[in-house]
Amino acid sequence: MSDTRFDPASADARWQSAWDEAQTFRADSDSPKPKSYVLEMFPYPSGRIHIGHVRNYTMGDVLARYKKATGHEVLHPMGWDAFGMPAENAAMEKGVHPGGWTRDNIEHMKAQLKRLGFALDWSRELATCEPDYYGHEQALFIDLYEAGLVYRKESEVNWDPVDMTVLANEQVIDGKGWRSGAEVEKRKLNQWFLKITDFAEELLDGLEGLENWPEKVRTMQANWIGKSKGLEFSFDLSNGEKLPVYTTRPDTIFGATFVAVAADHPVAQAVASRSEEARAFIAQCKRGGTTAAELETAEKLGFDTGVTASHPFTGAELPVYIANFVLMEYGTGAIMAVPGHDQRDFEFATKYGLPIPRVVAASADAADKPFAGEAESGEGVLVNSGFLDGMAVEDAKREIIARIEADGRGQGKTVWRLRDWGVSRQRYWGTPIPFIHCTACGVVPAPKESLPITLPEDVDFQTPGNPLLRHPTWKHVDCPRCGAKAERETDTLDTFTNSSWYFLRFASQPADKPFDRDEVAKWMPVEQYIGGIEHAILHLLYARFWTRALERMGMLDVKEPFASLFTQGMVTHETYSRAEGGKTVYYAPDEISREAERALLREDGGEVEIGRVIKMSKSKKNVVDPDTIIDTYGADAVRWFMLSDSPPERDLPWSEAGIEGCSRFVHRLWRLFAAYDGGAKGDDKALDRKTHQTVAAVADDIEALGFNKAVARIYELTGAVEKAAPSASRSLAIRTLVQLAAPMMPHLAEEAWAAMGESGLIADAPWPAVDPALLVEDEVTIAVQHMGKLRDTLTAPKGASREDLEAMALASEKVQRSIDGAEIRKVIVVPDRLVNIVT
Numbered sequence: 001m002s003d004t005r006f007d008p009a010s011a012d013a014r015w016q017s018a019w020d021e022a023q024t025f026r027a028d029s030d031s032p033k034p035k036s037y038v039l040e041m042f043p044y045p046s047g048r049i050h051i052g053h054v055r056n057y058t059m060g061d062v063l064a065r066y067k068k069a070t071g072h073e074v075l076h077p078m079g080w081d082a083f084g085m086p087a088e089n090a091a092m093e094k095g096v097h098p099g100g101w102t103r104d105n106i107e108h109m110k111a112q113l114k115r116l117g118f119a120l121d122w123s124r125e126l127a128t129c130e131p132d133y134y135g136h137e138q139a140l141f142i143d144l145y146e147a148g149l150v151y152r153k154e155s156e157v158n159w160d161p162v163d164m165t166v167l168a169n170e171q172v173i174d175g176k177g178w179r180s181g182a183e184v185e186k187r188k189l190n191q192w193f194l195k196i197t198d199f200a201e202e203l204l205d206g207l208e209g210l211e212n213w214p215e216k217v218r219t220m221q222a223n224w225i226g227k228s229k230g231l232e233f234s235f236d237l238s239n240g241e242k243l244p245v246y247t248t249r250p251d252t253i254f255g256a257t258f259v260a261v262a263a264d265h266p267v268a269q270a271v272a273s274r275s276e277e278a279r280a281f282i283a284q285c286k287r288g289g290t291t292a293a294e295l296e297t298a299e300k301l302g303f304d305t306g307v308t309a310s311h312p313f314t315g316a317e318l319p320v321y322i323a324n325f326v327l328m329e330y331g332t333g334a335i336m337a338v339p340g341h342d343q344r345d346f347e348f349a350t351k352y353g354l355p356i357p358r359v360v361a362a363s364a365d366a367a368d369k370p371f372a373g374e375a376e377s378g379e380g381v382l383v384n385s386g387f388l389d390g391m392a393v394e395d396a397k398r399e400i401i402a403r404i405e406a407d408g409r410g411q412g413k414t415v416w417r418l419r420d421w422g423v424s425r426q427r428y429w430g431t432p433i434p435f436i437h438c439t440a441c442g443v444v445p446a447p448k449e450s451l452p453i454t455l456p457e458d459v460d461f462q463t464p465g466n467p468l469l470r471h472p473t474w475k476h477v478d479c480p481r482c483g484a485k486a487e488r489e490t491d492t493l494d495t496f497t498n499s500s501w502y503f504l505r506f507a508s509q510p511a512d513k514p515f516d517r518d519e520v521a522k523w524m525p526v527e528q529y530i531g532g533i534e535h536a537i538l539h540l541l542y543a544r545f546w547t548r549a550l551e552r553m554g555m556l557d558v559k560e561p562f563a564s565l566f567t568q569g570m571v572t573h574e575t576y577s578r579a580e581g582g583k584t585v586y587y588a589p590d591e592i593s594r595e596a597e598r599a600l601l602r603e604d605g606g607e608v609e610i611g612r613v614i615k616m617s618k619s620k621k622n623v624v625d626p627d628t629i630i631d632t633y634g635a636d637a638v639r640w641f642m643l644s645d646s647p648p649e650r651d652l653p654w655s656e657a658g659i660e661g662c663s664r665f666v667h668r669l670w671r672l673f674a675a676y677d678g679g680a681k682g683d684d685k686a687l688d689r690k691t692h693q694t695v696a697a698v699a700d701d702i703e704a705l706g707f708n709k710a711v712a713r714i715y716e717l718t719g720a721v722e723k724a725a726p727s728a729s730r731s732l733a734i735r736t737l738v739q740l741a742a743p744m745m746p747h748l749a750e751e752a753w754a755a756m757g758e759s760g761l762i763a764d765a766p767w768p769a770v771d772p773a774l775l776v777e778d779e780v781t782i783a784v785q786h787m788g789k790l791r792d793t794l795t796a797p798k799g800a801s802r803e804d805l806e807a808m809a810l811a812s813e814k815v816q817r818s819i820d821g822a823e824i825r826k827v828i829v830v831p832d833r834l835v836n837i838v839t
């Protein structure tokens, strides 16, 4: 082989175009091979590839290439989650069109991905912002509507009175609009919803079958769905009405010292109609945030309505408050408050001087133990609770539910935390919701033939508000039902809808419908899905919901989209900063010269502070640019670094020394490959064993996504080959190393494969075969005798069974010649030593 240096700059580009030309990674739906669908979460085209993408996609790539080598027809696609707010923000800030901005970013990022040599089927590339994607999504949305899974209802939004626009939750900062700084108001608007709650039970139960998902993701989803068993019962109020409340702790009922309702509750509204003070209080509640987390931490505020509620067992009259921590959308919007055992109630009672009795204690004799400044929500026995005294919590729950049900006051009930999914966004850069409002016919779905309903191009972002709403012509259409003048819906869909079915469109891309059921069935479910833990809840839950909904509608044959899920760790780096003019200014690693104990800013030699090793992020400037490192070290070194050292689920600290080491290893392997001599003679049994064992182990590691282990084994085999003397075994080991490295360092491997005189691409070559006999650690030499005379010697795996040794001995030609057809009377086997045949 040649002794030139390996030059990534030329080799990378050369092999990338060779794969492109040969369409090496094009997935064939009609292939008879077993299918394997490997998918990484598709990126948002923000402008540049982030190092986190590089890590995620490298992992998927190794698996995809390995699956191909092991005889699978692999689908490994890539696309763009291309709708969303950053494009609109760019439009507002830079005066560019969101479409142009997004498409430029896609072009740039695609080129970056290509430089990494990923084995992707680019023929299936899709961008969710293109009509040939979102038009099909509109069709699916209409299908969901027709299946009864889409509806409209009034619901609260964050309204920025200055920008005259609805804000997403993340655009509300400390109760103010992120751009205008104006105090955000809550407004009721008609919004579109998807009925995910219809699937709550299924989505929860389905988690059990997902054994190949991380436990923590399953737990997070289960908590989000939030099934709770409790009791709904009614208090009799002093005004003669009944007030239903919901509790998950009916056992604590003797500890209830007040009752509270949400600001929107009819009881609160009734009080407000009579009291100016109550109206002011309710208005104040509405200014605060409404998320559960905000309510948890906000100061607890209440307004005494003057109404009282009669305790069902003691008859005590409990005050009824309007309280800011009670949500209208959960349970009944009213609670029995038990300050001793619920933290929110505890804070409230402390503030308003209400009694805090104990009704659960560690033991019966701790009934009067004071609280240590907070509520106790744990297990124990009931105390100060009349007929419940001495009972365990679970027994007491059952007892109360039974008595309340017997009285006809209420019923045991299951409540879900999961809410229906509000998908309306008052924004431009999203899928237009395919409905038409007609004064005569109401809400009418757009006819399917009219899809895609495309976004107008001529929009301006300098005026506040939704560009679709103010566009002069776009929304004006004739009603598809009665032909009268009507208006299009101007809301667009939440971008999470785009990522809820993209994996189906990758599997099948007909022009006239979202996907073909039979073709999808060939690929789905995704065999391995890889992405960030930040998508543990919403994206994965929504994708599971769409899949189940489409299955129920008879459009799909799978219920769960992702058979295995892997959440990779982050790429991290220390930060560099110093205070300048009262602000903390961050510096990028390439602006710093790092010494053992300190870090200096190259520009002025001044010392900067070394911060914690944290996730790479633009705001902290602790990032490395993938393009720069590919330029410097080549794609294979970068890929190798992404796989080395850290287990893939853990964080990977970026280091200059680390990537340099990887680059050195690429060249070291090249030198070894260059020493390949196809004609070398002689064998080296120990090396053969090592080679075969490494092949088997690397395969197991890749299947288990233990890439760092596979990397370590390749290092080890490399070391062993370097030490070995030339032999046929050594040549085989070198050839095998090229194959083992191929999924990880595909450019180097192709270059070596070609230089060794192999025909075809290594990307198309099968995974090296393993001889099981060579996987056994030790071999022994067995003497084979006939009538006590040595006739042959055999090499057998250590510990081979008597039967195997006997069979091997009888298979020996020399032994057969010696026996010469005589009748065998007895075979004596001494394991690991000898076989003697008696005739």
Ligand code: ANZ
Binding pocket: 228, 246, 247, 248, 249, 252, 325, 326, 327, 328, 329, 330, 331, 332, 333, 334, 335, 336, 337, 338, 340, 341, 342, 377
């Ligand atoms: C009495 C009680 C005693 C409660 C106790 C808890 C502990 P999870 O478990 O999250 O489902 N709750 C009910 N409806 C509410 C609403 N609309 N807004 C705010 N809080 C509400 O929570 C159920 C518990 O949250 C219910 O059980 C109720 O307080 C409260 F030691 O009732 B509990």
Ligand code: ZN
Binding pocket: 438, 439, 440, 441, 442, 479, 480, 481, 482, 483, 484, 486
């Ligand atoms: Zn009409």
